[in-house]
Amino acid sequence: MIDLTGIIAITGQPGLFKIVAQSKNGIIVEGLVDKKRVNVYASTKVSTLSDISMFTTGDDKAIEEIMGAIFDKEKGGAAIDNKADDAAIAKYFGEVLPDYDKDRVYVSNMRKLFNWYNVLQSSGNLKKKEEKTETEEKAVSVKAEEKTKVKKSVAKDSTKPKVSAGVKKTTGVRKTGTA
Numbered sequence: 001m002i003d004l005t006g007i008i009a010i011t012g013q014p015g016l017f018k019i020v021a022q023s024k025n026g027i028i029v030e031g032l033v034d035k036k037r038v039n040v041y042a043s044t045k046v047s048t049l050s051d052i053s054m055f056t057t058g059d060d061k062a063i064e065e066i067m068g069a070i071f072d073k074e075k076g077g078a079a080i081d082n083k084a085d086d087a088a089i090a091k092y093f094g095e096v097l098p099d100y101d102k103d104r105v106y107v108s109n110m111r112k113l114f115n116w117y118n119v120l121q122s123s124g125n126l127k128k129k130e131e132k133t134e135t136e137e138k139a140v141s142v143k144a145e146e147k148t149k150v151k152k153s154v155a156k157d158s159t160k161p162k163v164s165a166g167v168k169k170t171t172g173v174r175k176t177g178t179a
Contacts, residue, residue, distance in 0.1 A: 002067040003129045004049040007032075007120070011045040016119050032123040049116065054109065055101040063113065064129070069096050070117055071126060078122070082115040089114065 006019045008029065017029035017038070026041040040046060053060040070079050073096060080092045086107045093100065093110045120126045 001062075001064045001129045002071060002120075003127045004064050004067070004120075007049045007125065009047050009049065009116070010040060011047070016049070016116060018125070032119055032125060054097070054113070055104040056097065056099045057101055058099065061097065061100075063116075066097055066113065067117055067120070067126070068128070070114075071128070076121075076126070079114045079117045082111040082118065 008017050008019060010017060010029070015034075016032045017040075018032060019027055020030050020037060021028045023039055026039060026044070027046075028037055029040050030037045049063055052063045054063065054066060080089060082089070084092075089107055089110050093105075093113075117126075
């Protein structure tokens with residue numbers, strides 16, 4: 001699977017963007033191709049690539065998995081040009097995802113996918129997700145258990161502080177005498 005976290009597509013704007021920071025009214029993004037930073041307001045429709053999936057005859061397939069299949073097929077190289085003829089694009093997509101739903105996945109969807117893949121590949125943002133092995137997961141769980149043990153051993157002392165005899169406790173009152 002390809003790691004697409006932080007990569008978004010903005011409705012009405014060509015290309016892909018990477019989330020840089022949050023602003024007061026939305027988010028600040030940087031174009032993958034031109035490296036220009038733009039403020040995207042909260043009212044703008046934004047789609048993260050990791051949330052997009054395509055229709056298949058069975059369950060929907062995440063775009064990360066489809067891009068991973070293209071990455072494996074091309075050995076990290078560029079995919080077919082998105083401006084090729086419809087038959088070539090449909091044939092290539094059929095090789096990558098043979099069980100796609102031919103009634104609901106249009107050639108325009110395939111073109112957009114190949115365009116996104118080529119943009120990510122040319123900008124160097126195609127990275128495989130690192131899958132954790134069982135030993136790494138066990139090490140993480142052991143560290144979490146150690147932290148909880150340490151937290152339990154350093155419990156707060158909940159006894160009340162001693163107040164000397166004859167001293168009035170004044171909580172919430174200013175000592176200057178003026179309010």
